[in-house]
Amino acid sequence: MPELPEVEVCRRGLEPELVGQVIQGVVIRAPKLRHEIPPALATLLPGCRVVAVRRRGKYLLLDCERRGVQGTLIIHLGMSGNLRFVPFDLPPAKHDHFELVLAGQILRFADPRRFGVVLWQPGPPASAECHPLLATQGIEPLSETFTAEWLYEAIARRSGPIKPTLMDSHLVVGIGNIYASESLFRAGISPLRAANRVSRARYEILVPAIRETLSDAIAAGGSSIRDYVHSDGGAGCFQIQAGVYDRANQPCLRCGGVVRQIWQAGRSTYYCTGCQH
């Protein structure tokens, strides 16, 4: 499933090719994704210029406008979706459900499992945040407002274990299973520790660790931006050098202890009992 770093890398790949482009046409082949793709897009979007490509959590936001129309195309890649620029003469494949026809190429959305989203929020760019799918999203972990002080206050009443708490997208967006395990390892915090029993001083270590873990993954994917949005390149280049994730029973890279695997809230958690308390 695409995580925040993959979506951010996708955004960075789309931005230079989409911003300023005028949408020539829209093709909706299979409207039934997680929500139905609005048929009105076929008449709304042609003639619109893409003015910005933004990201909120794991949603891509394409701000569009033309005379009389202003709104944001909201795209989520779901479990298995991807966006690719393809030439006009490349025939659609089985799972190519939606496309934006541009002046020189096509932006094609494929999604085999159909958990993706293509929706429209009318109004100026800021109103996209009011869409029901986006209004409940937590803070952006790469934003300047995500600070140790903020997280410490936000978690003050949360007595559940820190790891699933960090993964709650209503609190913070985009800290998926890998990034939660790795951030806690980097910060030396046990995933089992009650969230509100982590000291303020340790949040000063955890917040930069979360930022660095996500930034490292974006950097790892950044070198493959062209592959990601062009041709059929895969999303397999995003893995950070994992300290603990998927390393059950292997030696901890820091202390030589054994990495343990446990289950929390239905997800596997990896940690080192020697380094994380």
Ligand SMILES: [Zn+2]
């Ligand atoms: Zn260790």
